[in-house]
Amino acid sequence: MSTFDHTSLIQGINENLATFRKAQPDAMRGFAQLAQASMAEGALTSKHKELIALAIGVTQRCSGCIGFHVKALQKLGATRAELEEMLAVCVYMGGGPALMYTAEALKAWDTMAAAGAPAAT
Numbered sequence: 797m798s799t800f801d802h803t804s805l806i807q808g809i810n811e812n813l814a815t816f817r818k819a820q821p822d823a824m825r826g827f828a829q830l831a832q833a834s835m836a837e838g839a840l841t842s843k844h845k846e847l848i849a850l851a852i853g854v855t856q857r858c859s860g861c862i863g864f865h866v867k868a869l870q871k872l873g874a875t876r877a878e879l880e881e882m883l884a885v886c887v888y889m890g891g892g893p894a895l896m897y898t899a900e901a902l903k904a905w906d907t908m909a910a911a912g913a914p915a916a917t
Contacts, residue, residue: 802863802904803911809860843872847882854883854897855890862897866904870912879905 817824835845846869853861869879883901886894 800859800863800900800904801907802859802866803908805860806863806867809863843869843874843878846872847874847878850879850901851882851886854886854901855894857893857897859897859900862901862904866901866908870905870908876905 813824835842835849840848846865850862850865850869853865866879879901883898887898890897
């Protein structure tokens with residue numbers, strides 16, 4: 797079971813990147829623009845794009861990515877059933893290591909749902 801507090805983790809990442817944002821404003825502005833353009837509604841909905849982003853975070857073993865994208869998915873009204881189906885694909889494609897991060901993503905989902913606005917089930 798994951799012992800990460802994903803809410804604190806993403807808050808800490810944001811705080812730790814504050815000086816980098818000041819030192820490299822053009823690069824960080826470019827990253828923000830890339831993220832905004834990539835996640836905008838198009839042929840795929842923003843929710844589907846966030847599911848893809850979380851899948852990549854799980855299979856690349858990025859705890860920060862898990863936190864940020866779980867939070868975004870809950871804001872977009874994703875359901876736990878959608879999350880679980882996507883995680884099944886992660887395990888299929890990523891094997892045992894993805895299964896370990898699947899547990900982390902589920903823990904993040906449950907913790908954030910309990911702490912914030914109720915997530916869809």
